[in-house]
Amino acid sequence: MERGSLSVVSMHLIITEKHNTAKRIAHILSGGRAEHRKVEGIDAYTFSNTTVVGLRGHVLSLDFPEQYRSWQATSVRELIGAEVVHVPTEKRYVRAIQKLAKDAEEITIATDYDREGELIGVEALRIIEQAHPGLLDGVRVNRVRYSALTKQEIEEAFSHPVEVDFRLAASGEARQTIDLVWGAVLTRYLSIAGGRLGDNFLSVGRVQSPTLALIVQREREIQAFVPQKYWEIEATLENDVVARHEHGRFDDKKEADEVLQRIVGRATLVGLDTGRRTDRPPTPFNTTEFLRAASAIGFSASNAMRIAESLYTNGYISYPRTDNTVYPKSVNLRDVLSALRDGELGEYAAELLSKKRLSPTRGKKETTDHPPIHPVAAARRSQLSEQEWKVYELITRRFFATLADPCIVETQRAVFEVNGEQLVATGLRVLDEGWRRYYIYSKVEDRPLPEMQVGERYAVVEPRLLEKHTKPPARYTQGALIKKMEELGIGTKSTRHEIIAKLYSRGYVVGNPMKPTQLSFSVIDALESNAPNITRPEMTRKLEQDMDRIAEGAVSEQDVIEESRDMLYRVFDQLEKNTEAISRSIREGLREDAVLGRCPSCGKDMLIRRSRRGGRFAGCSGYPECTFTLPLPRSGKIVVSDRVCERHGLFHITVVSKGKRPWRVGCPMCSFEEWKSSNGNTNGDKGQDLTDIEGIGRTYAKRLREAGIKSVDALRQLSPERVSELTGIPLSRVRRWGVW
Structure with a gap:
């Protein structure tokens, strides 16, 4: 056409x-x-x-007809085969x-x-x-x-x-339909089973659940890990060389002690070898490798992608969603470098342009849709925000590195002998920085050995036995998780960062590296015990492959959707058989996630609670005997960490709100004390303002103050009955404030 x-x-x-x-x-x-x-x-x-x-992106969305939108009036099973309609958004x-x-x-x-x-x-x-x-x-x-x-x-x-390309569009629509149905069915089922309705629903999905399962499985490995002791021997020689025993790790301390006794006197240099190591430049950025690199310099995956998309639409970089790691012939590398000469990093572009031949590195993935992510226009810091500049610089320096020469390093290895034991020292010297000059995120520092001659002897100044412990596997960083998802076929280059952002927003994980909350364990345990296919990558990978086949014309959109519904019916049959066990598991996990630590007043558990009017506060589980409470932020999801305040023994909390950065509140007691101090409330008989309590507006606050009750702390000193008597406010209203 x-x-x-x-x-x-x-x-x-x-x-x-x-x-x-x-x-x-x-x-x-x-x-x-x-x-x-x-x-x-x-x-x-x-x-x-x-x-x-x-x-504005999608102007239509897929949804269920109106009759299916009520959670109470609709059977969850009905949703599996329900009609899906287009709704203008x-x-x-x-x-x-x-x-x-x-x-x-x-x-x-x-x-x-x-x-x-x-x-x-x-x-x-x-x-x-x-x-x-x-x-x-x-x-x-x-x-x-x-x-x-x-x-x-x-x-x-x-x-x-x-x-x-209507087939490519059909594959995208199939994904939307499948994700809507799976997400709605599993989310409604588990939320109802766990008693988490309204804004606190439990989000579950076709891609989200196997991703969360990876994080939970890694945490289980960490918890089950039993560290083992081992020992290493090293010695400082009189020429300041630090040499380690050639044996490396000793699992037997007695053996290590016996060897250590012989590391005395003078050590003779019996071998000195030098060699060369060539470090190849990195391959071009595809989406996964870009997000990994951005994560390593402090960006969340979703923030890095948001900034990259902004740079793309403003004409600074190429399209940031790509699997390609090979520059196609259509990208004129010299033209790109020429365009970059006028920018802040222009000196590097000029250096590379002076090369007679540009030989870019090639990754393993070569596709025909988009080239690897690379800069397309020059930029200066003053033109971009601080975060935009950091992402632009990362992408530009990576582009330079892929066109640069290898990094050449001279390696050194010195072998010393002392009383029949051999010690080894290593050093290196950078002979040619090559690509590392451009890619400052991967530096190699010179640490050469001093000038020495074979046969020279050096006094052993300080021999020492180092006690060490084996370490558990590391938690996933966002970058590492995206790489793992790619390897397992979970999600796509366009959706992986969104899935991770959703895990944070729903309170399933905290921190980076990612630590799962107790709720995550409860949800994954319930699914693995009763419908394990949901948490395994095989099923979602199969559906991803089917969607690729739709784009290729090998299978119809409707056939793939119907197959996914059949799979979901089988999963749901498993879930329904075990609803009671699932409900119990999730509710127990939710309670553990609500524990903030020990009550500073009586030592029992402090819990996140809601008043009858919906307000939140931290209250003692020993109520009514103990009436100690603390205010909590009014909105956002409260995520309890495992970090404990040394002063008050309470866990630190973070508040997660959609579209906002997480608010790291810290210890609720410390935060409350800081609030009192910053508002001039340094007396113990003052404190949080009355109108901060859900249900106390200006009128009730005025009546309380007229009765001599001028702060929440003062309010707590009286019983609800006495407050009602002094103010004339109905007792039922007073009790709803939830401060006792």
């Missing part, structure tokens, strides 16, 4: 995935002459007879493209070139067809594919449009 000339159509409509992309494409195609206007309140850009409009965007399409003779889909982008484009076409039946039959519809928002790439893409 050919695009045709812009000059002979009444209107050419270009639809992009986001506003920034639309603005940039319009600027490039119009030579900067595009005019901005509003259509149904949405930004659009017009030049000649062309209009470019950006969507961005109605202004729907109206805008329907209005614009009415006068179009050509429609070009210019969304991101991947499975989700293709589906977003097809959704736009469906919306147009719905408003104007038959319109698409008489309109030229095509698709442009690009990997960077640069003038050259955009002009090339619009010069060679292709057809919309």
Whole structure:
């Protein structure tokens, strides 16, 4: 299907995935002459007879019909076979493209070139067809594919449009349908079984559950690990060389002690060898390797991807969702370096341009959709935020490193003999930094041995026996988990970081490296005991492969969806047989996650509790004998860590809210004391303001103060009955405040 000339159509409509992309494409195609206007309140850009409009990602979502949305009125099993419908989620965007399409003779889909982008484009076409039946039959519809928002790439893409790939879009829609059904069924079932409804529901999913199972399994290995002692011998010689015994690890301390007794006197240098080691440059960034590298310098996976997408839409880097680790011939490496000479890292680009031949490294994965992630335009710190610059610099330096020479290192090995025992010292000297000059995140420091001659003798100044312990396996960092998910076929390059972010937001994991909460153990234990397929990668990997086959045309979308429903019916049969055990396991885990430590007043458990009005506070499990309480943040999910406050014996807490950075509150008691101090409440008879209590507004606060009750601490000193008597506030209201 050919695009045709812009000059002979009444209107050419270009639809992009986001506003920034639309603005940039319009600027490039119009030579900067595009005019901005509003259509149904949405930004659009017009030049000649062309209009470019950006969507907001998916403007349609999949959902169940209204009759299935009530958790109480719907049987969970019914959801498995329920109809799934398209629901407009961005109605202004729907109206805008329907209005614009009415006068179009050509429609070009210019969304991101991947499975989700293709589906977003097809959704736009469906919306147009719905408003104007038959319109698409008489309109030229095509698709442009690009990997960077640069003038050259955009002009090339619009010069060679292709057809919309409806099979690729179908594979994306199959994923949406399967994830909706699996997520809704499992989430509703476990939430109801565990008594966690409303905002505190238990999120479970086809990809999320096997990912969480990996984290829980690693934590079990750590908990089961029994450290073993071992010993190593090292000695400092008079020339400041530190040498270690050639045996390495001693598992028998008696044997190590006997050897140590002989490491005395003078050591003779009996061997001195030098060699060379060549460290190859790293391979180009695909999405997984980029997220691993970003994680290593302090970025969460979701934040790194968010920033990379912003850099892409603003024309600084190529498309950040790719499996490719081989630069295709279409990427002119010298042109890219030339473009980077005007940026902050221009000196490095100039150095590499001076090479007669550029020989980039190649990874194991080569695909044809997008090139590896690389810079496409120069940038300076002043043009970007601090975080944007760090991500841009990481990507740019990686690009430089892939074009640079190997790093050459001279290795040194010295062997000393003392009373029949051999000690070994090693050193190294960097002869040529090569790629490490550009990629500052992987440095090798010089630590050469001093000048020595074979046969020279050196006094043993300080022999020592080092007691060490074997270490448990490390918890997963976000980068390491993404790599593991890729190896097992869990999720895709576009979704893995989102899955990890969801585990945090639902309170399943804390920290980085990731530590699972007790709730995670309860959920995974319940699933593994009663429906183990949900927690294993094989099932989700099979479905991922099926979705690839849809894109290839080897199987239909409906067949894959029906197969997934059949799998879910079998899983649900297993769950229903064991509902009582599942409920018990989850509820026990929820209670453990609610324990904040020991009550500072009586030593019993402090629990996260809710008042009758829904407010949260920390209360003693010894109530009513012990009425000690502490205020807690009003909103967000409270996640209890295993770090204990040395002063108060309470666990530190973190508050997780959707769309916000986690708030590390720390010890609830310390936080409360700090709040009192910062508000001038340094007296013990003062404290938290009355209106901070759920249910106490200005009117009740005024009546309490008039009765001489001026703080929450003062309120706690009285019984609810006495408060009601002094203020005239109904006793039932007073009891709902939940401070006793």
